[in-house]
Amino acid sequence: MFWEGRTTIAGDMHPDRWCILREGGISILHRTIPDSNSGAEGFAALPAERDVLDEIRRLASRLRTENGSLPGDLDFNIPIGWEERIGHLDDRPIRRLIIFLRSTGCEWVEKTGGCTMCGFYCATARGREISAEEYIAQFEHVMDAVDLEDYPVVSIYNDGNIFNEREMPVAAIEKICSYINGYENIKKVVVESRIDYSPDEHVVRMKKALNGRQLEVAFGFESADPRVMNLCINKGFSANNFDHFHSRMQGMGVLTKPLLLVKPPFLTESEAVNDILQTISYCVSRGIDYVDLEITTVEKHTVVHELWKNNLYRPPWLWSLIDLLQKCRERFGDRAHVYVSPWTYSVESLDWARNCGRCDAGIIRAIERYNRHFDPAEFEDLDCSCREGEWEEAFAKVDPRTIPERISEQLTYVQNSRVSYM
DSSP: OOOTTOOBOOOOOOTTSOOOOOBOOOEESOOOOOOTTSOOOOOOOOHHHHHHHHHHHHHHHHHHGGGOOOOTTOOTTSOSEEEEEEEEETTEEEEEEEEEOOOSOOHHHHHHOOOTTOOGGGGSOTTOOOOHHHHHHHHHHHHHHSOGGGOSEEEEEOSSOTTOTTTSOHHHHHHHHHHHTTOTTOOEEEEEOOGGGOOHHHHHHHHHHTTTOEEEEEEEEEOSSHHIIIIISOOOOOHHHHHHHHHHHHHTTOEEEEEEEESOTTOOHHHHHHHHHHHHHHHHHTTOOEEEEEEOOBOTTSHHHHHHHTTOOOOOOHHHHHHHHHHHHHHHGGGOEEEEOOSOOSSOOSBOSOOSSSSHHHHHHHHHHHHHHTOGGGGTTOOOHHIIIIIHHHHHOOOOSOHHHHHHHHHHHHHHHHHHHO
């Protein structure tokens, strides 16, 4: 599986799984093997749901301890890497540069074990504080390697929360912005942060430092369903938090971009598609017409990884993505521009969205073409025998259990499996 024009990244696969080589999308330089301090509104869980959430967090926290120690030769003056993707500016496709800084690490991971699918903590300093000088040196490294003048949109990601000063000093943000101001062609800067780690004063300081350029904050909204958001993903906030955050950003003249997770753990294939459709509907009702789909991959030392190892999780079918994008056009028309993020991240993936293997490459090329103009006509001539056979069978599967019941039973199975391996 590949995204055109990018470098090869291959990961070890579970021995019982079919595997093909994936071309990644990142120039890797180095690769590493509700909260009282935040503004998040607590998940209003029933007692049984609270017990399930506690189980999720215990497992997630335990898995983070299996990351091991940091490699001794890591240079924190060098970023994880960068890549070029399609972006959009004034409704036109343009070149966008994504920069992956090596960061201190997401505080949500340290407090709760983090989101169930996210393995990004492996690529960070895992709590070792990265100084402002080191962040600045990482950005300077990219400036020396890439002509930023070629990119109207630059995205700066730190595998965490750029506005949380425990993760990234404001001094580093302001210095990086001063460098960006030297490039006339850069019109928009995109950063990522949890909504509860984005204090107004830090956002305002960055917007001011960009001297009139657009600032957009991408954030993992994942799902508008509170049980999917908090039990399946361990997100730790609510849709009400999102509404408040979106209103705050609008008031400061800052754009927002929700990142929606396709097929969180514990959902069936059809439930995952319907969950995204309902979440996009929620975003459209708030006047948001551009969302990113983030496709769940299997990353080490995560809850998803444990489920996958026990045949309790499969990443989404590519046919499900096509079905989802076609339904989005039918339901929302031009009110929703739905971008499919390439599933190449700052950490290795062991499994990813796929079909039978014979049709995968053609579908991925069609998704790349779709991403330029959001035209589902790119999918009209796609077909394969696996669509009417295996995918339709997978899509028709129903799980009568409630989400808490599924989680409890599957985590018990995982825990028993882990004990048997010891």
